[in-house]
Amino acid sequence: MVASFILNTKAEFLKSKGTAAFWLTVVGAAFIPIVSFIRLVARPDHFIRALKKDPWQMFINDNWQAGAFFLLPVFAILVTSLVVQTEYKNNTWKQVYASPRSILDIFMSRFIVIHTLILLAFVLFNAFIIITACAANLVQKGYNFFDHPVPWKTLFALTAKLYFSVLAITAIQYWLSLRFRNFIIPLGIGLALLVTGFMILQWDQLYFYPYMYPVVFFWPSFQKNPALVDKAQVFNMIWFALVLLIALWDMATRKEKG
């Protein structure tokens, strides 16, 4: 059972080879670091001074701040839809359901692929941050990245926190993507919920709202309200588990499969 699940998950990875979801992961991860690199090279007069004291910490924060609030949830919404869309686009759901795989296997193997792509995006994003900082330092000798060690621990902690922040979003988007054949529907709902989140940022019970968890966990002003952040962490897990269970039940009891 476990062996066949691993093999089926491997098959799911093979399906994502060369897909839009895969390229979005690679290109999406490179986008902000490349823009940051251009900024460093174009305006050394400003940034050499700004990054003098603690260059890595500041550069990392700078990159992540640009990505975490909007691009990270957008990426999670897009990649989830794209992975599921592979089956709809190719009309292959019927073949998946007509193969000897349990519903739990079909459900989880694809979700694992989505999360692996998200984790890959995090790893690549961090790698691009380091590479672009070093490259900028080579171009503009005035920077002092080479004089300071890369703060791996901080980077890891930050990455873990941000990965955790999108769990609920991925569960909701996964359910929506499985539910609707038309790719635009889950995408539209996800983006609408995200934009709505920014409009209700002042809400004192924002911990209920999954699409704002990356903001709650990362935005400095929310760190002044640890009770809200703690509650958001709890609700993140509740949303994640609850929606996944509903989505699994929905898949198992669907009258028409494929």
Next chain:
Amino acid sequence: MQSSIIETRCLHFAFQTGHKILDDLNLQVPAGSIYGFLGPNGAGKTTTLRLILGLLKKQEGDITVFGKHFQADRLDILARIGSLIEQPSLYLHLTGKENLEVVRLTYQVNKNRLDEVLQLVQLQHAANKKVKSYSLGMKQRLAIAIALLHDPEVLILDEPTNGLDPSGIIETRELIKQLNREYGKTILVSSHLLAEVEKMATHVAIINKGKLLFQGSLQQLQNLKSKQSAIEIEVNDVEKARLVLQEEFPVKQVNGTRLLLNYESRERSAQLNKLLVQQGLDVYQLAITQNDLENLFIQITAQ
């Protein structure tokens, strides 16, 4: 009596709107047969096949495959079936071989099997090309290769020749016959073309508007057909021909320059022709009317 590999009993299916798709369908697919499941588009063929594969939730009736109930033994049943439902299910961004590899991982089949099935469907040359560059015939063959990969006992093929050119149709038909003859596969194949089914099936079921009209061996179908066959003659003078024939060969219908009579036998057809020629009539054409699906339906329902 051969045992049935697939059996449906009193199968009913309706859409939420109440529109009936299947009405009391009882199929028995004998082991080792090529079972032609024949009916016009919208007759309920695909719905039946989807129900057998568990792609649609059963509403009423009973389905057994290998003598087992689907709900209780879903994984075991599916492991022994290969299927192709409607258009091929292929990942267009992957190569032919990668598509097979995706399925191979699920069925945990030996890697050598990829080349075997590629050879069987004659796609070795295109194995490393992306499927999006395949012609429809190649896609169909690859889909059959996927269905065959785990060497299933039963193949369920839904209109496998749909959209193919004449040579593609012949190739697919020959492949189906070969799989049955040489590899002993039981094949349930649906089609909306009577002539197509007649060329490959050993058993036939005819469905229309969700109801089973006929089920039996190909021979039984041929007998039924010949009983109802007609002979059509085109002559230069229809009235004269009618008078000449009326004693010995009753004319059923006159259609312009054509006469329609009951078909009796080859010898009687020759006598009929001789009689007309002897009476100075020009016979332009003499043919047994093609018994198409539509005519067959009329005949069966009229019985």
